Amino acid sequence: xxxxxxxxxxxxxxxxxxxxxxxxxxxxxxxxxxxxxxxxxxxxxxxxxxxxxxxxxxxxxxxxxxxxxxxxxxxxxxxxxxxxxxxxxxxxxxxxxxxxxxxxxxxxxxxxxxxxxxxxxxxxxxxxxxxxxxxxxxxxxxxxxxxxxxxxxxx
Ligand SMILES: Cc1cc2nc3c(=O)[nH]c(=O)nc-3n(C[C@H](O)[C@H](O)[C@H](O)COP(=O)(O)OP(=O)(O)OC[C@H]3O[C@@H](n4cnc5c(N)ncnc54)[C@H](O)[C@@H]3O)c2cc1C
Numbered sequence: 001x002x003x004x005x006x007x008x009x010x011x012x013x014x015x016x017x018x019x020x021x022x023x024x025x026x027x028x029x030x031x032x033x034x035x036x037x038x039x040x041x042x043x044x045x046x047x048x049x050x051x052x053x054x055x056x057x058x059x060x061x062x063x064x065x066x067x068x069x070x071x072x073x074x075x076x077x078x079x080x081x082x083x084x085x086x087x088x089x090x091x092x093x094x095x096x097x098x099x100x101x102x103x104x105x106x107x108x109x110x111x112x113x114x115x116x117x118x119x120x121x122x123x124x125x126x127x128x129x130x131x132x133x134x135x136x137x138x139x140x141x142x143x144x145x146x147x148x149x150x151x152x153x154x155x
Contacts, residue, residue: 007050010057012104017050057108063115064101075135076128083127093120 002025003018024046025039032038067073077094084092097114100106106114114120 007047007054009050009104010054010108011061012057016104020050021046053108056112060101060108060111072132073128075131076124079131080124080127083123093117094124 002021004014006021008014008017024043028034028039028042032042067077080094081092081098084095089096093114097111097120100111100114
């Protein structure tokens, strides 16, 4: 099997996954051989890699589920994004991570590793702590529209 009938990326990029599996299938058949052993050796690992990444993707979505449900986590994340606004694109680690989760531009493995980086964890932790201890100082309460949007996502 090839394309999304073989395997596809969890919630993302069906066309990209179909391209990767189709290419691996074609390369195997044209350059390496058409026996079951050839496909087992050269094609199967590509499918397995995508399937393995989907398991990590499942974990990533469990974690994002907590952020959607728990207001204090969500506010810490929003505060971190806001603090990154003045930075170089390379310094916007939360923005980049969110972008990758929403668009599927990176593998779930890379997304998880990115979000486990000590700098990321420390920044998120301090942002969350600030929003808990000094909600007025961080300014999240000053923006009724933003607050309304956050409340609408999860009252
Ligand atoms: C509504 C919708 C929106 C989507 N949006 C996106 C998106 O924005 N981005 C993205 O990356 N992915 C998206 N996807 C997923 C993406 O379309 C698929 O993952 C991708 O097209 C899979 O490619 P494929 O070649 O494996 O299969 P397909 O594109 O389904 O191609 C299979 C082909 O085989 C033909 N076929 C089936 N049975 C036979 C047969 N017995 N004999 C001969 N021919 C046969 C079919 O007619 C079809 O043309 C979307 C899917 C849907 C349903």
